[in-house]
Amino acid sequence: MENRQAIVVTFANQKGGVTKTTSVANMAMMFTFAGLRVLIVDCDPQGNLTYTCGYTPDLLEQTLYDCLKGTHPLRNVLRQTWLDPASGEFLDPTNQALMDEYQQAEKAVIPGPDLVPINIVASSADSELQSNPAWGALLRNKLSPLLAFYDYILLDTNPGLGKLTVNAFCAADYVVIPLVPEVLPTQGLMKLVNSMEETRASGINPDLQVAGIIFTRVKYRNHKDIIRYVRNEFAPTVGFSCFKTEIKESAAFSMAAITRSVVVVAEPYGEHALAYWQLLMELVERIGGSGGAQIRQTYERVLQQKQDAEQQKLERGLGKKEPQSSSQDV
Ligand SMILES: Nc1ncnc2c1ncn2[C@@H]1O[C@H](COP(=O)(O)OP(=O)(O)OP(=O)(O)O)[C@@H](O)[C@H]1O
Numbered sequence: 001m002e003n004r005q006a007i008v009v010t011f012a013n014q015k016g017g018v019t020k021t022t023s024v025a026n027m028a029m030m031f032t033f034a035g036l037r038v039l040i041v042d043c044d045p046q047g048n049l050t051y052t053c054g055y056t057p058d059l060l061e062q063t064l065y066d067c068l069k070g071t072h073p074l075r076n077v078l079r080q081t082w083l084d085p086a087s088g089e090f091l092d093p094t095n096q097a098l099m100d101e102y103q104q105a106e107k108a109v110i111p112g113p114d115l116v117p118i119n120i121v122a123s124s125a126d127s128e129l130q131s132n133p134a135w136g137a138l139l140r141n142k143l144s145p146l147l148a149f150y151d152y153i154l155l156d157t158n159p160g161l162g163k164l165t166v167n168a169f170c171a172a173d174y175v176v177i178p179l180v181p182e183v184l185p186t187q188g189l190m191k192l193v194n195s196m197e198e199t200r201a202s203g204i205n206p207d208l209q210v211a212g213i214i215f216t217r218v219k220y221r222n223h224k225d226i227i228r229y230v231r232n233e234f235a236p237t238v239g240f241s242c243f244k245t246e247i248k249e250s251a252a253f254s255m256a257a258i259t260r261s262v263v264v265v266a267e268p269y270g271e272h273a274l275a276y277w278q279l280l281m282e283l284v285e286r287i288g289g290s291g292g293a294q295i296r297q298t299y300e301r302v303l304q305q306k307q308d309a310e311q312q313k314l315e316r317g318l319g320k321k322e323p324q325s326s327s328q329d330v
């Protein structure tokens with residue numbers, strides 16, 4: 001029996017495409033790189049997180065939803081994720097031919113975070129869970145026995161404020177709100193605030209807190225007025241704060257997604273990966289837990305590796321310009 005006490009963080013915004021899934025997947029990988037135990041829970045019937053992490057949602061017979069509806073524990077549907085360190089891709093462990101190929105070729109695989117997957121079957125949750133008077137506490141109760149095994153548990157939600165998202169609010173210590181700083185998503189923030197307030201008022205999770213708003217997919221020229229408004233007016237009015245680190249709009253994210261990877265793995269020394277590390281350090285400062293020192297050390301190691309890689313590149317470049325005879329002189 002381990003004696004950790006996971007901090008549970010829900011990433012939510014009923015607006016679609018604001019990088020909830022991308023943020024969960026990147027942060028989970030960074031926690032894993034830092035040697036922390038992390039569980040990710042896909043609460044979106046689209047199954048984007050499940051897919052990103054290598055699994056094919058529609059091929060899974062048992063998911064989060066079966067646990068919420070039934071009596072069996074989450075541990076029954078927990079899946080280990082695996083990555084190919086050479087390509088940075090998540091592998092599909094249910095693809096036996098692929099796994100055999102890796103084993104025969106003795107290709108390295110590294111473990112990613114643990115995953116509670118989901119698939120489209122869960123899209124009937126809003127009507128099906130209705131009959132259970134305690135529906136709001138289902139996920140919270142199911143997660144409870146797992147808290148001792150993880151340092152952090154990250155919940156990805158769907159673009160809505162239905163029963164699965166409310167379950168994720170009820171189960172969380174903190175909510176993180178990724179926001180693309182445009183007019184419509186910003187207008188929707190009040191609905192999110194109200195939904196969290198209802199969760200607190202329900203009595204299931206009166207201590208729910210907001211860790212902060214992350215500005216994502218930022219295009220500075222277009223977005224600076226809205227960012228200023230949210231930072232200086234909206235957030236203080238509702239008692240939220242915003243993360244200092246902003247994540248820029250970049251094709252690097254969809255490029256990584258195409259290969260079933262995430263930027264902190266696919267381009268670990270790129271500016272977006274480093275921005276995510278900064279964000280994670282800010283997050284852990286806000287939510288606490290056992291990860292702060294390990295995350296900082298790992299970030300410093302990444303910076304050192306980046307420097308070494310640049311140095312090697314420089315030396316290779318210089319080497320090419322050396323006259324052919326130089327090696328014979330030795
Ligand atoms: N910083 C970024 N810049 C540009 N594109 C991004 C960025 N981050 C993520 N993306 C891409 O934007 C799309 C939406 O991201 P993502 O799926 O993470 O959003 P989401 O909030 O989870 O969406 P949904 O509400 O549908 O679940 C994806 O194609 C993703 O690869």
Ligand SMILES: [Mg+2]
Pocket residue numbers: 020021022044048049156157158
């Ligand atoms: Mg998503």
